[in-house]
Amino acid sequence: MSGLHQDCHMHPSFKTKPVYELNCSYCDHLVCVRGMRAILLADKTVELYSTDQPPPGMLLLVGPDYQTNNCQCKIQDTACCGCGCMVGYHVTVPCHSCLRSCNNGHFWMYHSNSVRPSERLDSTGKEIMVWASVPPSSNDEKMVPYKLPLYIECCR
Ligand SMILES: [Zn+2]
Ligand SMILES: [Zn+2]
Secondary structure (H helix, E strand, C coil), X not given: CCCECCCHHHHHHHCCCECEEXXXXXXXXXXXXXXXXXXXXXXXXXXXXXXXXXXXXXXXXXXXXXXXXXXCCEXXXXXXXXXXXXEEEEEEECCHHHHHCCCCCCCEEEECCCEEEEECECCCCCCECEHHHCCCHHHXXXXXXXXXXXXXXXXX
């Protein structure tokens, strides 16, 4: 988890956190449909967004794995598919201390200055969706449009 703020005492309120859609701040390309606001543990002034699963085909992994000074996690930079700008990173191999600590299970991070967040609405279109009501990523309607060409391909 690369040192994300993971406060176990806050766990009940985790479910009441809003779900964010994130657009690339450089080209406005959609790069996330289920983001959570998070704070870097090593530097609490650094704000991030994290997700369990980015929309298929919306992010590119760039360059080799590397480590930061924060912890032993191996990470890889991610770039927006629309413009190729760096928007965050993916934890490819989480370290022991991050796995031991209470975490939100998110291994995809977005730099808050590289994305533009908007609160995602629930199925009624009126209420802001919270993490307690977000569908599993495999069953998330917002993820589906990007899977559709593949689906058609398989059904022929
Ligand atoms: Zn780590
Ligand atoms: Zn972009």
